[in-house]
Amino acid sequence: MSKKNIELTIEEFASPLVEGLGYELVDIEFIKESGEWYLRFYIDSDNSDGINIDDCTTVSRALSAKLDEVDPIEESYYLEVSSPGLDRPLKKDTDFIKYSGKKIKIKFYKPFMEKKVMEGILKGLVESKIIVTVNNTDIEIDKDIVASVRLNDF
Structure with a gap:
């Protein structure tokens, strides 16, 4: 297995x-x-x-x-x-709702918008797309291209 x-x-x-x-x-x-x-x-x-x-x-x-x-x-x-620690991973759909408004760090499998890592404010999740605000711009990111999402509030 x-x-x-x-x-x-x-x-x-x-x-x-x-x-x-x-x-x-x-x-x-x-x-x-x-x-x-x-x-x-x-x-x-x-x-x-x-x-x-x-x-x-x-x-x-x-x-x-x-x-x-x-x-x-x-x-x-x-x-x-x-404990998951301060940099708790966000995996479940409910995590993206519960921690809306928090700072997050997203790592990608391959570059997205020319970046392998992105930090921003989590806005939520809509139809398997993570909504994050980076530099006052909302960005939609397909969960399929995301390696990990962690809280980054420290």
Whole structure:
């Protein structure tokens, strides 16, 4: 199974499990680093205090039990659960609505308007097009050409 398919398979059961615990599943990464596989979950909360170590421990225990039950990964791996951090990735359509008005950094697969990276103010999402204001001009960007979008409010 491909890395992407593993992430999608895990997201199907992990998202409702994490939400059932009162958190939001922001992202999942299954990645090889220094010869070792890591399965990383990024979680968030509407709590004004953000995510703390106890939150990560609670979610990690629940995910570990479910991963043992479902066993979707053949390789051995390290399980990690953490906050998405200040440069939170925006992936879901709802993210583009929730964070409208915030500064973002967009990276492209190949140059768009002669740039590989663009910064601006997120206006929203309309029919799979990201609307961003750059130098007082609204620009529509097809999500298909975007490698990543992250908050850039720091």
